[in-house]
Amino acid sequence: MIEFKLPELGENIEQGDLVRLMVAPGATVNTGQSVMELETDKAVVEVPSSVSGTVQEIRVKEGDKIKVGQVIFTVDGAEAKAPAATAAAAAPAPAATPSEQKSVPTPARKETASEQKAQPTAPSEPATSGGGEFKLPELGENISQGDLVRLMVSAGTKVSEGQPVMELETDKAVVEVPSSVTGMVKDVKVKEGEKIKVGQVIFTLEGAAAAVAPARPRNAPVEHVSGQHGARLAFQAAIRAEGKTEEQALPPDQPQQVPAQFSMPAQLGKVAGTEHRQAIPAAPHVRRLARELGVDIYEVKGSGPGGRISEENVKAYAKSLLSAATSAAATPRAGHFAQPQLPDFGKWGDIERVSMRGVRRKTAEHLAEAWNTIPHVTQHDRADITELEQLRARFAPKAEEAGGKMTVTAIALKVCAAALKVFPQFNASIDIEKEEIVYKQYISIGVAADTDRGLLVPVIRDVDKKNIVELAVELSQLSKKAREKKLASGDMEGGTFTITNLGGIGGVGFTPIVNYPEVAILGLSRSRIEPEWINGKFEPRLILPLSLSYDHRLIDGADAARFLRWIAEAFEQPFLLSVQG
Amino acid sequence: MSDNQSLNIAVIGGGPGGYAAAFLAADLGMSVTLIDPELNPGGVCLYRGCIPSKALLHVAKLLEESHQAKDWGIEFAAPKIDLARLRSWKENVVKKLTGGLGVLSKQRKVKYVQGRAAFENSTTLRVTKTDGSEESLAFDRIVIATGSRPAVVPALKLDTPRMMDSSGGLNLEDIPGTLLVVGGGYIGLELGSVYAALGTRVTVVEMLPGLLPGADRDLVLPLHKRLEKMFDSILLNTTVASVKDEGNGIRGKLKAQDGSEQEKVFDRVLVSVGRKPNAEIPGLEKTGVKAGERGFIQVNKQLQTDDPSIYAIGDVVGEPMLAHKASHEGRVAVEAIAGHKVAFEPNAIPAVVFTDPEVAWCGLTETQAQRENREIKVAKFPWAASGRAITLDRPEGMTKLILDPQTERVLGVGIVGAGAGEMIAEGVLAIEMAALASDVSLTIHPHPTLSETVMEAAEVFFGTSTHIYRPKRG
Numbered sequence A: 001m002i003e004f005k006l007p008e009l010g011e012n013i014e015q016g017d018l019v020r021l022m023v024a025p026g027a028t029v030n031t032g033q034s035v036m037e038l039e040t041d042k043a044v045v046e047v048p049s050s051v052s053g054t055v056q057e058i059r060v061k062e063g064d065k066i067k068v069g070q071v072i073f074t075v076d077g078a079e080a081k082a083p084a085a086t087a088a089a090a091a092p093a094p095a096a097t098p099s100e101q102k103s104v105p106t107p108a109r110k111e112t113a114s115e116q117k118a119q120p121t122a123p124s125e126p127a128t129s130g131g132g133e134f135k136l137p138e139l140g141e142n143i144s145q146g147d148l149v150r151l152m153v154s155a156g157t158k159v160s161e162g163q164p165v166m167e168l169e170t171d172k173a174v175v176e177v178p179s180s181v182t183g184m185v186k187d188v189k190v191k192e193g194e195k196i197k198v199g200q201v202i203f204t205l206e207g208a209a210a211a212v213a214p215a216r217p218r219n220a221p222v223e224h225v226s227g228q229h230g231a232r233l234a235f236q237a238a239i240r241a242e243g244k245t246e247e248q249a250l251p252p253d254q255p256q257q258v259p260a261q262f263s264m265p266a267q268l269g270k271v272a273g274t275e276h277r278q279a280i281p282a283a284p285h286v287r288r289l290a291r292e293l294g295v296d297i298y299e300v301k302g303s304g305p306g307g308r309i310s311e312e313n314v315k316a317y318a319k320s321l322l323s324a325a326t327s328a329a330a331t332p333r334a335g336h337f338a339q340p341q342l343p344d345f346g347k348w349g350d351i352e353r354v355s356m357r358g359v360r361r362k363t364a365e366h367l368a369e370a371w372n373t374i375p376h377v378t379q380h381d382r383a384d385i386t387e388l389e390q391l392r393a394r395f396a397p398k399a400e401e402a403g404g405k406m407t408v409t410a411i412a413l414k415v416c417a418a419a420l421k422v423f424p425q426f427n428a429s430i431d432i433e434k435e436e437i438v439y440k441q442y443i444s445i446g447v448a449a450d451t452d453r454g455l456l457v458p459v460i461r462d463v464d465k466k467n468i469v470e471l472a473v474e475l476s477q478l479s480k481k482a483r484e485k486k487l488a489s490g491d492m493e494g495g496t497f498t499i500t501n502l503g504g505i506g507g508v509g510f511t512p513i514v515n516y517p518e519v520a521i522l523g524l525s526r527s528r529i530e531p532e533w534i535n536g537k538f539e540p541r542l543i544l545p546l547s548l549s550y551d552h553r554l555i556d557g558a559d560a561a562r563f564l565r566w567i568a569e570a571f572e573q574p575f576l577l578s579v580q581g
Numbered sequence B: 001m002s003d004n005q006s007l008n009i010a011v012i013g014g015g016p017g018g019y020a021a022a023f024l025a026a027d028l029g030m031s032v033t034l035i036d037p038e039l040n041p042g043g044v045c046l047y048r049g050c051i052p053s054k055a056l057l058h059v060a061k062l063l064e065e066s067h068q069a070k071d072w073g074i075e076f077a078a079p080k081i082d083l084a085r086l087r088s089w090k091e092n093v094v095k096k097l098t099g100g101l102g103v104l105s106k107q108r109k110v111k112y113v114q115g116r117a118a119f120e121n122s123t124t125l126r127v128t129k130t131d132g133s134e135e136s137l138a139f140d141r142i143v144i145a146t147g148s149r150p151a152v153v154p155a156l157k158l159d160t161p162r163m164m165d166s167s168g169g170l171n172l173e174d175i176p177g178t179l180l181v182v183g184g185g186y187i188g189l190e191l192g193s194v195y196a197a198l199g200t201r202v203t204v205v206e207m208l209p210g211l212l213p214g215a216d217r218d219l220v221l222p223l224h225k226r227l228e229k230m231f232d233s234i235l236l237n238t239t240v241a242s243v244k245d246e247g248n249g250i251r252g253k254l255k256a257q258d259g260s261e262q263e264k265v266f267d268r269v270l271v272s273v274g275r276k277p278n279a280e281i282p283g284l285e286k287t288g289v290k291a292g293e294r295g296f297i298q299v300n301k302q303l304q305t306d307d308p309s310i311y312a313i314g315d316v317v318g319e320p321m322l323a324h325k326a327s328h329e330g331r332v333a334v335e336a337i338a339g340h341k342v343a344f345e346p347n348a349i350p351a352v353v354f355t356d357p358e359v360a361w362c363g364l365t366e367t368q369a370q371r372e373n374r375e376i377k378v379a380k381f382p383w384a385a386s387g388r389a390i391t392l393d394r395p396e397g398m399t400k401l402i403l404d405p406q407t408e409r410v411l412g413v414g415i416v417g418a419g420a421g422e423m424i425a426e427g428v429l430a431i432e433m434a435a436l437a438s439d440v441s442l443t444i445h446p447h448p449t450l451s452e453t454v455m456e457a458a459e460v461f462f463g464t465s466t467h468i469y470r471p472k473r474g
């Protein structure tokens, strides 16, 4: 009896949902035949069988979650494992060679009757693993060898078919190689660090009678693509450093390395660095035109018979790209608040049209930009500022003396500056183009000011270096400047964080928009007396609602919660602040 | 581009890739130096590849037909073979063509340097000329077109002229009584056919289960059948375990996959087990050029290597190792150097085996479609139904189209039969132009020619071939 287990499906795919089972007990399956559809979190894949025979027992049902290695069904064994089993009994087969395997007819392949007559003795599949040993199976087109990175078995290890036994680094990727045999490892013939060729014996099995499963079908996915190209290049560099060419470093020609002659179709996809894309229905001069116009011909829809792409199709596509680009350039707000055609509002009553130039338009652009760029999340919290109120009262005269007003906003500036020191990622920006995070070593906080010109955000510099009274004074001055339209544009630049306080108006909470390219903004709403359950009874406490919006690209939700909690607690322990001044 | 005038490029290797690149570069106004050890451009293809082998195959075909003529009522006496004359005819063919290339390069003012190039850095070459002098030359861009050489199997290395590679085989020093051909790829079969036609008893040994690995089996079958008659034996699933020089011959130990062994003495042995890229150019490690799989130089679609000032084309960058692929790449590389937005992205590259019958194919093969699990429809037209094939007494051929079942587009074409190599070009054009089966079937083909089989194969697809009756499907 042979078991068919879920083979490796690819990098990081450990399981999948069985969408459709294509075999039933009694069905005949062949190696390579699709037996089920599995939905992984990447895609729905058709899984080919690696065994042939008559299905005995099915161990899964549709809807099941199936893990790699799990038994799917069993097939009746004895006569099922045809070619490999015969080979197993024979004397050690001549070394399987890469080219040999490459051109091996896949089991699924139909052979004409006459052809079989011509070659009556040719087995449909030579033994890739014969005589109770496991040889390095073919790893993919043009991969004839790899460096053994990790060996996962040693003498005495029990292995079963499909179980990963080693990691091999080819020049394409690090590949986990599953065993195609089942039994107890007797002798391991390779060492880590060695270069191993396709067909080379990796280990032998205890007892010649060990079950040899049919060779894995070519299409069973085993490759863990994980861009190890760098390592490969390093390898080449190392060889060079030794003053050798790769040719010299690698063993000389051997029959095993003889390339398949003239196996052009197999190679065609890889000709001169072309990655394999299916032939596109466009004449050569049309493809050339597309390249010249900078059009990816694969994006163009052909209007001709069979989807044939004409010169006109390419030109029209290029034009559409161009006009899309120019219209985007002509109206910089396209995509931000470019909107569908407006209805005729006049139909329903009188209207008045007012220019949106100036602050309003700037605000609109800026906020649309922020909204389009930043995936926003808003975190809400509450701070008990009963004690803080007392502190505020205490500092108020001092501030007044200095010409300022001790407001919650002024205190919030101090609190936030302290918080930003603890949580520097809130004092940062994202440089997407360079794929870098810009951490700012200064803390300058903008404060949204509601003026009759609209929303303005003057920035207070180096907040962390100023005490509460200084902050209160500066804030009052800037607010005044804002209202008197005396803010210079420099006064509104260089912020690293923003505070917006709508408490003066009311509300229990809101979701501010991050002041791009900053990554977070703190909103304050109206504080009010609320009953708080303290020491077994309700007490009237002054509660300040806090709303923190942040750029989720940079900041995780938990960090935002911690940051806001930190701020809330700072508000609740004003002595801490008072000590800091 | 007008500033090509100022571009100074070198092409290393004068094969079909190299000279095509050099000539186009000159035509585009660049100043070009072409370096190759031979007297004239030509490379493997002209000196010891495509051209001499085809010259000899032409003779082989004539000899075969002279035998077959008996069936048509014409009997010739046994041919008298003047080997020296045959050789010199072949050499004259080579001379004529390579000499012509020499003239063409002079006319184009290509600076042809007879010698070998080594790299000093990414833009400087040290050229050792055939006359022994050395020179360092600096260039803006360098194109590597150093081609390939026969792969050597250590176990089959003997220091005797009886042991030959393809170049030795083409030298035609004698007509051996017996010849062992190691490797049933196209080179082995082509040269084996030449020797067989000249009277040698040929044994072909191939370690895979079929001749011409990579080609669709139904295309190989008619060839296999004919070669079985021409050759002494064709041993599949067999390798040559060892060879021994016995003075008056070479003893080869042939080992079959089932473990059985036989020993035989051959007058000569031809090793044709594949080709290796000539990527070991001295000093290449001083550049950024990198080699990849199987030692081929790594290039992008513009044929540019990892070193931006160096391009590589032809056999040295990968399969298929064919002259026409090399030339096309050469032209693409030069256009890329000239600043054009080009890419090497053919939809089909034809492959031709110049045996008798010839085998030719292009685009998608059935084998490949199967491997990729791609759904296809195959339409075959057997030449037994072709008037032209019957007049030639060559009914064993077959023409097939591989079609996309949805769009009915021609994705691949395979032909086996006399003259298949000339016919395949129509298939390549059909694929490149994205022709549909109906485009092919509605194109009038001349009668009576073998080319009609392409049209009729398309008709077979629709079930309406004039010369084939198919009961209605379904």
Ligand SMILES: Cc1cc2nc3c(=O)[nH]c(=O)nc-3n(C[C@H](O)[C@H](O)[C@H](O)COP(=O)(O)OP(=O)(O)OC[C@H]3O[C@@H](n4cnc5c(N)ncnc54)[C@H](O)[C@@H]3O)c2cc1C
Residues within 6 Å of the ligand: B012, B013, B014, B015, B016, B017, B018, B035, B036, B037, B038, B042, B043, B044, B045, B046, B048, B049, B050, B051, B053, B115, B116, B117, B118, B145, B146, B147, B148, B166, B187, B278, B281, B282, B313, B314, B315, B316, B321, B322, B323, B324, B325, B326, B354
């Ligand atoms: C017997 C035989 C038959 C063939 N038949 C066909 C056929 O029918 N059709 C087909 O398409 N293809 C055929 N080929 C293959 C064809 O010959 C090659 O694909 C083709 O020649 C490759 O061209 P290339 O320009 O890449 O290099 P090559 O033709 O290999 O030329 C490379 C040149 O570079 C030179 N060179 C190498 N190193 C240096 C250096 N450091 N400095 C200077 N020069 C250097 C070499 O001496 C050589 O002259 C055949 C090959 C053989 C052997």
